[in-house]
Amino acid sequence: MDNSYIRLFENLNSNDVPIVGGKNASLGEMIQNLKQEGVRVPDGFATTAQAYWEFIEANQIKAQIKSLLHDLETEKQSLSEVGKAIRRLFKKTSFPKDVEEAICQAYQQLSQRYNTEDVDVAVRSSATAEDLPEASFAGQQETFLNVSGEEELLEACRECYASLFTNRAISYRQEKGFDHLEVALSIGIQKMVRSDLSGAGVMFSVDTETGFPDIVLINGAWGLGENVVQGAVTPDQYTVYKPLLKNQNCCPIIEKTKGSKEKKMVYASEGSSKTINIKTSSQERNTFVLENEDILQLARWACVIESHYEKPMDMEWAKDGETGDLYIVQARPETVQSQKISDSFETYRLKEKGNKLLEGLSIGDAIAAGKVCCIKSVKDIDQVEDNCILVTEMTDPDWVPVMKQVAGIITDYGGRTCHAAIVSRELGIPAIVGTGEATRLLKNGQEVTVSCAEGDRGYVYEDKLDYDVQQIDLENIPETKTQIMINIATPAAAFRWWRLPVQGIGLARMEFIINNLIKIHPMALVHYDNLDDKKAWKKIRDLTRGYDDKRDYFVDHLAQGIAKIASSQYPHPVIVRMSDFKTNEYANLIGGKQFEPKEENPMLGFRGASRYYSDRYRDGFALECQAIKRVREIIGFDNVIIMIPFCRTIKEADKVIEVLAKNGLKRGENGLKLYVMCELPSNVLLAKKFAERFDGFSIGSNDLTQLILGVDRDSSDLSDLFDEQDEAIKIAIEKVIKVAHQQGCKVGICGQAPSDYPDFASFLVNLGIDSISLNPDSVIEVKRRIAQQEDNN
Structure with a gap:
């Protein structure tokens, strides 16, 4: 049923990025080429860039968007004011009739494929400039989960369009040099995996901290995967050695670390929200999300996906609690380690001992020192000072504009694949995530040293400590x-x-x-x-x-x-x-x-x-x-x-x-x-x-x-x-x-x-x-x- 407004995932491939964006093109690429390798990807469809431009044209909002962006460039209005105004424009609009009919017809067919009246779907944004090797655009647009029924679907699609102009997305495009009015937005509508009844997470085909290419790093928590991506929980971590995966007599899992997994996101049974976070049980917190066979299966898929794309990959996975099946729900190029020059690297070393205040997972291998700026809500980010040590519970893409100006980051929650970790790596800022109590122990104005140079544990020391940096030349x-x-x-x-x-x-x-x-x-x-x-x-x-x-x-x-x-x-x-x-x-x-x-x-x-x-x-x-x-x-x-x-x-x-x-x-x-x-x-x-x-x-x-x-x-x-x-x-x-x-x-x-x-x-x-x-x-x-x-x- 492909047309100018809708493309089925199964008919897409990597060449379709200009039509459906990086995320959706990648889903189609995997369904077309990796299904025979056993990689499972949920079915779905994508709206096209043309559907987006038709939406903009029919609602006659392009000139207004352009005017507001000009106000931002000339500093007549702030980023927050401009973003809010543009999003308001989208929310007052309606879909052109032919675009709306195409979306509803494709949704009906997807429901029939899964033998249900209104299939539950995830609605994700896929910008035509995202998931490129040099720019991840990680989390820049919105995702809506457990969407069912045509009315809910159309509302989620409208919200997706509006999210092309979140403050963080506008800021990120400015930094990367993309023209706001040249980037279109495609929407991916994908059958939900019932990971609310099991678990989900993120997977990399390279070590995210060191660039070591021979491992697969997997993070996982109970429930839907958003909590792992956002860093709202401290997930399990599994590390698998790739070269031994081909040997059926080996079980090359070289690390299993149990995360605290404090809460899980599940389907909401009442109210307007479609998902809700609930506390995990004691048994869930003390149990690994994945059995060894599942860990090895995901790692094998990571190798297959990496081999197909011929580059290190960043993937999201989910396990269906009803069927027990694993799925890959996203795959994009890894954008930090793959861009580094391998003929040299820097090493950091503390030159003095200090009083250790707390510890967590180290992100990067650098050291930074500065004054603590403890901010619990994104509403208060205007209080963040240049070159401070940002301390918060967790970050999401709304924090990106200020993350660029800090010397280091410390969070209460999160694992190696959470938002704070991804962005800090991309920015080259040392971060310590999953400390559990940073916002309670550290005070505004307190001088601390953030050390990620001592292995996989990062340490926060009292006072500014002296350190040196050595350049190792491998040529x-x-x-x-x-x-x-x-x-x-x-x-x-x-x-x-x-x-x-x-x-x-x-x-x-x-x-x-x-x-x-x-x-x-x-x-x-x-x-x-x-x-x-x-x-x-x-x-x-x-x-x-x-x-x-x-x-x-x-x-x-x-x-x-x-x-x-x-x-x-x-x-x-x-x-x-x-x-x-x-x-x-x-x-x-x-x-x-x-x-x-x-x-x-x-x-x-x-x-x-x-x-x-x-x-x-x-x-x-x-x-x-x-x-x-x-x-x-x-x-x-x-x-x-x-x-x-x-x-x-x-x-x-x-x-x-x-x-x-x-x-x-x-x-x-x-x-x-x-x-x-x-x-x-x-x-x-x-x-x-x-x-x-x-x-x-x-x-x-x-x-x-x-x-x-x-x-x-x-x-x-x-x-x-x-x-x-x-x-x-x-x-x-x-x-x-x-x-x-x-x-x-x-x-x-x-x-x-x-x-x-x-x-x-x-x-x-x-x-x-x-x-x-x-x-x-x-x-x-x-x-x-x-x-x-x-x-x-």
């Missing part, structure tokens, strides 16, 4: 024979440094994941029902809601943290050091004091390998092993290598290897490699015997220096004696490399020395060390130096 980096790797502390840091020219991770510290993500002593989870500390018991209860077996909480979070690190360098090797807390550090974990002895010198006490076979910690180590096994065999990262720290004797090495095997981690099975830290004199003296039991050594130059020279590395009085380049240390390292190579064993170094001392890196290259693992910020400089040294050799 003309020479290749090296020596394998250059990096040391990574947290999963978030792995994504931050994915662009670096390295071949793996030489040290991923498990204890950082336990301390920052899990926070609970593993033995306190094993013996949860018998904890002496009732406060710790309550904290564990709250952190592990949704887990009947508390041990699963540890395994899930540890596995996902390791998997996220491993994904950043797959298929290059990622060496994961098993837990190496000292007893005092373990005791500081929630519930830890009950399970840790008090030691005079924890540095030389119950740590590393000695814990793994001990009755004190054996069950905790079993959880670590389960996590590693899951990462390698279920999630699919067989590039993970296990490293054993502080292994004092050969007898101890044999005990640890036996315990690993009992936990399903047998050296050589499924390609599993075992490394040992070389950080004790015994590792050097007995290098041949250790090499018979392990596949590689990783030199920990800090501990090795401490124990060979007998110097506390943290002692300020003895700092002059602590020298990783001392002759005794060099002799020890030379011996280990020589013996290991004789046994066919790899040797790398993960200590600080190569990052700090150029001559030390050259010394290692001359010895023929296999790999050098560096701190990320020193990679470029040291790699250039190593290449030069190799050329000289």
